[in-house]
Amino acid sequence: MKYSLVRELADYDIPVAVACRVLGVSRSGYKDWLGWPASIREQRNTELLKLIRTVHAESRLSYGAPRVHAELTLGLSERVNRKRVERLMREAGIQGIYRRKGRRNPVNEPTEEDLVQRAFDIQAPDRLWVTDITEHPTAEGKLYCAAVLDCFSRRIIGHSIDIRQTTTLVVDAMAASVARRKPLANSTILHSDHGTQFTSWTFGKRLRDTGLLGSMGTVGDCFDCETVVRRLVPV
Numbered sequence: 001m002k003y004s005l006v007r008e009l010a011d012y013d014i015p016v017a018v019a020c021r022v023l024g025v026s027r028s029g030y031k032d033w034l035g036w037p038a039s040i041r042e043q044r045n046t047e048l049l050k051l052i053r054t055v056h057a058e059s060r061l062s063y064g065a066p067r068v069h070a071e072l073t074l075g076l077s078e079r080v081n082r083k084r085v086e087r088l089m090r091e092a093g094i095q096g097i098y099r100r101k102g103r104r105n106p107v108n109e110p111t112e113e114d115l116v117q118r119a120f121d122i123q124a125p126d127r128l129w130v131t132d133i134t135e136h137p138t139a140e141g142k143l144y145c146a147a148v149l150d151c152f153s154r155r156i157i158g159h160s161i162d163i164r165q166t167t168t169l170v171v172d173a174m175a176a177s178v179a180r181r182k183p184l185a186n187s188t189i190l191h192s193d194h195g196t197q198f199t200s201w202t203f204g205k206r207l208r209d210t211g212l213l214g215s216m217g218t219v220g221d222c223f224d225c226e227t228v229v230r231r232l233v234p235v
Contacts, residue, residue, distance in 0.1 A: 003033040026091070048072075048080060049088050056094055058201045060111075064096030065089050075167050075202030111199045112214035116191050125152045126183045129212075130191045131173060131198075133165055146173035146197075148190070150181075157181055170197045171206050178210045185211030192216055 002023045009019040020027050028042040055071045056063055063071070065086040072078040072085065089095065122128045128151040136143045146169045147159040158177030162169045174190065190212045192198040198216070207214045 003030050006030050007034075045084075045088060048078070048084070049092060051076065051078065052085065052088060052092070052094065055201050056089075056096075058205060059096075062097045063201070067096065071201045075200055111204055112216045114217050115189050115213060115215035116217065118217070120151050122151045125150055126181050126188050127152065128189045128191065129157070129177065131170065132193065133170065133195065133197065135165075144169060146170045148173050148177040165197060167197045167200045167202045170195075171203055174203075174206065174210065174212070178212070183212070186213060187211075189213045189215050 002025050005023055006016060006019045006025065010016050016030065017027060020030055028046065031037075031042070051072060052068055055068050059067065065082065068089065069080070069082045069085040072080055116128065120128065120130075129148050130151060131146065131148045133144055133146045136145060141163065143161060143163060144165050145159060145161050147156050149155065150157050157180055158173050158175075160169050160172035160176065170192075188211075190207060192215070194216060197203060204214065
């Protein structure tokens with residue numbers, strides 16, 4: 001067994017870290033095999049790896065280290081270095097889907113199907129909501145507003161304002177809408193574009209947790225929510 005070989009090499013004054021790396025085993029696994037308690041750093045690595053696996057799985061195994069790190073720091077408020085995420089993913093054999101060089105796709109891949117098909121004429125409330133972010137200059141700098149519109153009444157039912165375009169901005173707007181209207185589970189569609197905030201793992205998870213049905217249009221076909229949001233915060 002490899003752990004036994006690590007112990008034998010350690011008896012010859014070979015560092016455990018070197019022996020584990022050569023034999024392809026983890027130090028934490030070796031310590032568990034010896035019955036030693038894991039260090040604080042190793043416990044933290046174990047926690048981070050669980051989060052990394054969850055984020056990677058929710059992204060349909062498409063996220064690489066940069067996107068996983070962004071979800072951990074921006075979406076889950078975890079304080080972790082990007083190189084640490086890269087190392088943990090590399091050691092665990094976790095990797096994203098790589099696009100071929102020379103071809104750049106300016107639009108984020110949709111994470112939801114298009115359930116609307118540009119049919120925005122709705123006959124009842126809380127059947128179809130649309131959401132978007134708009135930028136508004138102020139005397140103190142730029143301000144961003146995320147809003148959710150009910151297509152039936154054409155009214156803003158939830159919004160959020162911040163100085164940054166983060167996933168939290170759109171999640172807060174969605175949460176405000178749900179708290180105000182209390183839609184039935186799996187009865188309301190929330191339609192958006194392909195912005196990184198809407199394609200993020202955190203937004204998708206919160207969407208499912210609240211019972212909303214996610215939807216994303218094709219490029220150029222999303223409902224013009226920007227015009228609606230400007231009614232809320234005039235430029």
